[in-house]
Amino acid sequence: MLAFLLALVLSAVTSTVARPQSYAVWAADSAIARGQGNGLDANGKAIVSYEHGELQWGLQQLYDLTGNKSYFSYIQKGIDNIVFPNGTVHGSYNVADFVLDPLRTGPTFLYLYEKTGGVKYKVAADIFRGQLNSHPRTAQGQFWHKLKYPNQGWLDGIYMGEIFYAQYTQIFEPNNLTAWSDVTSQYTLMFQNTIQNATAPNNTGLMYHGYDFSHKASWASPDRGHSPEVWDRALGWYSMALVDMLAIMPASNAGHSSILKILQTLFPKIVAAADPTTGAWWLVITQPGRAKNYFESSGTSMFVYSLLKAVRLGYIADADGSIVAAAKKAFEYITANWVVSNADMTMGWLNTVVVGSLDTTGDFNYYVSQPTDLNDLKGLAAFLLASIEYEKL
Numbered sequence: 001m002l003a004f005l006l007a008l009v010l011s012a013v014t015s016t017v018a019r020p021q022s023y024a025v026w027a028a029d030s031a032i033a034r035g036q037g038n039g040l041d042a043n044g045k046a047i048v049s050y051e052h053g054e055l056q057w058g059l060q061q062l063y064d065l066t067g068n069k070s071y072f073s074y075i076q077k078g079i080d081n082i083v084f085p086n087g088t089v090h091g092s093y094n095v096a097d098f099v100l101d102p103l104r105t106g107p108t109f110l111y112l113y114e115k116t117g118g119v120k121y122k123v124a125a126d127i128f129r130g131q132l133n134s135h136p137r138t139a140q141g142q143f144w145h146k147l148k149y150p151n152q153g154w155l156d157g158i159y160m161g162e163i164f165y166a167q168y169t170q171i172f173e174p175n176n177l178t179a180w181s182d183v184t185s186q187y188t189l190m191f192q193n194t195i196q197n198a199t200a201p202n203n204t205g206l207m208y209h210g211y212d213f214s215h216k217a218s219w220a221s222p223d224r225g226h227s228p229e230v231w232d233r234a235l236g237w238y239s240m241a242l243v244d245m246l247a248i249m250p251a252s253n254a255g256h257s258s259i260l261k262i263l264q265t266l267f268p269k270i271v272a273a274a275d276p277t278t279g280a281w282w283l284v285i286t287q288p289g290r291a292k293n294y295f296e297s298s299g300t301s302m303f304v305y306s307l308l309k310a311v312r313l314g315y316i317a318d319a320d321g322s323i324v325a326a327a328k329k330a331f332e333y334i335t336a337n338w339v340v341s342n343a344d345m346t347m348g349w350l351n352t353v354v355v356g357s358l359d360t361t362g363d364f365n366y367y368v369s370q371p372t373d374l375n376d377l378k379g380l381a382a383f384l385l386a387s388i389e390y391e392k393l
């Protein structure tokens with residue numbers, strides 16, 4: 001009788017507990033349940049993907065917080081799908097393409113090397129590090145986003161390349177001052193070349209999506225070669241790269257204060273650019289309220305993560321609490337509007353724009369005409385990161 005009652009109570013509990021209490025756990029478990037970010041594409045073929053690297057970055061933190069070994073296994077399985085036992089990286093990766101995006105899985109190689117000592121992860125990391133040694137650059141030294149986009153620096157590329165570059169340096173060459181100053185100049189060159197100037201129309205004090213040092217791209221502004229708009233996800237990548245970098249680079253390195261200064265300049269402007277009513281950020285930040293523009297979920301989540309982490313680690317003062325308040329307001333908008341509970345108790349994720357590329361006109365109409373999709377990992381992984389920070393408050 002007792003056992004029966006217990007079983008009844010337990011089944012009531014399991015059917016009323018609709019989902020994990022923690023948004024971070026719910027987001028991660030849902031991505032895992034769908035097989036997202038596991039080193040394979042929709043057809044089960046190996047793929048080296050920055051989105052997978054972004055998810056793995058969140059799963060590492062969640063593993064530390066929860067001790068749930070499933071997160072670690074999933075990270076390892078995802079990398080084992082793209083690294084052969086001899087350390088060769090496969091899954092459409094080719095050094096000679098000189099693309100920064102795939103390098104975003106590099107931090108996971110380093111993580112697994114440190115956790116397991118597996119030599120193949122070091123071999124794989126060395127392959128990525130080798131790419132950086134011959135990666136094409138502008139005359140000022142900025143890595144090209146891709147070989148096929150000569151002289152172009154995109155904000156996205158900082159997140160893709162620099163976290164790996166810095167972690168590799170910190171682990172294997174901590175005294176390589178050339179590498180540390182190179183990492184720093186990737187941030188400062190990107191900032192100087194894309195920051196909106198005070199006389200720009202609709203000045204937000206934020207950074208345009210990218211620039212072409214040769215001014216040849218159709219979108220390049222005649223004065224400085226920058227692209228026309230501030231796109232939320234590009235700025236989101238760059239913001240995450242700022243906070244994450246400050247936790248990696250030794251504070252004694254001169255570059256640390258240069259990067260800190262950029263963060264302290266930029267983050268108040270990000271707060272100021274949030275929509276006052278909803279707290280969320282527009283897809284095209286430079287054109288708030290314009291027809292077809294909308295609040296976008298990946299960029300908004302990236303800003304929540306970056307702002308909260310920056311305050312938590314003391315990179316920016318928040319004496320009046322306004323930064324945390326802005327991030328909380330946005331987080332509440334996210335959970336009310338973009339997080340949905342599916343019938344199978346997994347989390348559904350809405351409103352992440354699929355793509356924003358400068359292989360286009362890069363203008364307002366381009367960005368707003370790109371589709372959004374369901375459960376897009378670029379946004380869902382950013383929400384995992386935002387939730388981890390929110391839940392630390």
Ligand SMILES: *[C@@H]1O[C@H](CO)[C@@H](O)[C@H](O)[C@H]1NC(C)=O
Nearest residue numbers: 028029030032068069070071
């Ligand atoms: C650990 O994570 C896995 C994978 O997401 C999940 O299915 C499982 O419920 C978690 N276990 C616990 C004890 O929370």
Ligand SMILES: *[C@@H]1O[C@H](CO)[C@@H](O)[C@H](O)[C@H]1NC(C)=O
Nearest residue numbers: 083084085086087088089090
């Ligand atoms: C590594 O292993 C893969 C798969 O077995 C093989 O195709 C490749 O040639 C090997 N690379 C080297 C450098 O041995």
Ligand SMILES: *[C@@H]1O[C@H](CO)[C@@H](O)[C@H](O)[C@H]1NC(C)=O
Nearest residue numbers: 132133173176177178179182
């Ligand atoms: C230090 O970093 C620079 C720049 O990435 C690189 O060219 C050089 O090979 C590195 N030196 C050592 C000793 O690893």
Ligand SMILES: *[C@@H]1O[C@H](CO)[C@@H](O)[C@H](O)[C@H]1NC(C)=O
Nearest residue numbers: 197198199200201221223224
């Ligand atoms: C500032 O931006 C405006 C508009 O893009 C441009 O005309 C002007 O040349 C820029 N000034 C500087 C100093 O870059």
Ligand SMILES: *[C@@H]1O[C@H](CO)[C@@H](O)[C@H](O)[C@H]1NC(C)=O
Nearest residue numbers: 201202286287288289290291
């Ligand atoms: C400035 O912002 C307004 C409002 O979003 C928009 O309609 C206008 O097109 C923008 N102007 C420029 C030059 O971006």
